Amino acid sequence: MKRIVTMVISLAVFAVASTVVAADKYNTITITERPGYFETQGDVFDIKAGEYKFVVINKSGKDAGFVFNKGQNNITTDKTSMKVILLKNGEQGDFTVSLPKGNYTYFCPIIPTPPYPVRVK
Numbered sequence: 001m002k003r004i005v006t007m008v009i010s011l012a013v014f015a016v017a018s019t020v021v022a023a024d025k026y027n028t029i030t031i032t033e034r035p036g037y038f039e040t041q042g043d044v045f046d047i048k049a050g051e052y053k054f055v056v057i058n059k060s061g062k063d064a065g066f067v068f069n070k071g072q073n074n075i076t077t078d079k080t081s082m083k084v085i086l087l088k089n090g091e092q093g094d095f096t097v098s099l100p101k102g103n104y105t106y107f108c109p110i111i112p113t114p115p116y117p118v119r120v121k
Contacts, residue, residue, distance in 0.1 A: 026053035026096055031106070033060045033087075036113060038106070044118050049101050055094045058087035060111055068097070068106040072117065 029052060030041040056066045069082040085093040104118040 026051045028053045028055060030055045030057065031066070032057045033064050033066065033108060033111070033113075035060050035062075036111060038108075038113060038116055044116070046119050046121060047099070049099055049120050051096065051098050053094055053096045054083070055092065056085050056087065057092045058089055060108075061089055062111060063088050064108050065110045066093070066106065067109050068095075068104065068118075070102055070104050072103050072105055072115070 027047070027050060029044050029047075031044070031054060032039040032041075033056065054068065058064045064087055066085045066087065067082065068084075083095045083097060085095065087093050099120045101120050104120065105115045106118065107113050107115045
């Protein structure tokens with residue numbers, strides 16, 4: 001009986017530790033779309049290369065979109081880095097991406113917003 005209890009406790013500890021490690025894998029950046037502009041939580045201009053989870057929340061009052069890609073001024077230079085989310089008003093979406101050094105941009109293709117730069121050092 002002692003062995004079974006010890007095994008159950010060991011498995012539970014392993015499961016919790018695995019969840020914590022998986023949660024720490026990504027740096028999370030939250031971006032909220034408002035009418036004509038974006039609000040961010042966290043630094044998105046100068047960030048370190050690594051794994052990122054972008055959480056996008058649409059509070060624009062309309063259906064909207066979010067495009068993230070490598071390049072500047074909404075010009076895509078690398079189709080493999082492009083991420084696109086379409087969101088109805090009030091919806092939230094997310095994506096994960098591995099970002100090497102370089103310049104990136106995000107913008108809304110539906111509601112006119114300026115291109116927002118992201119520089120990965």
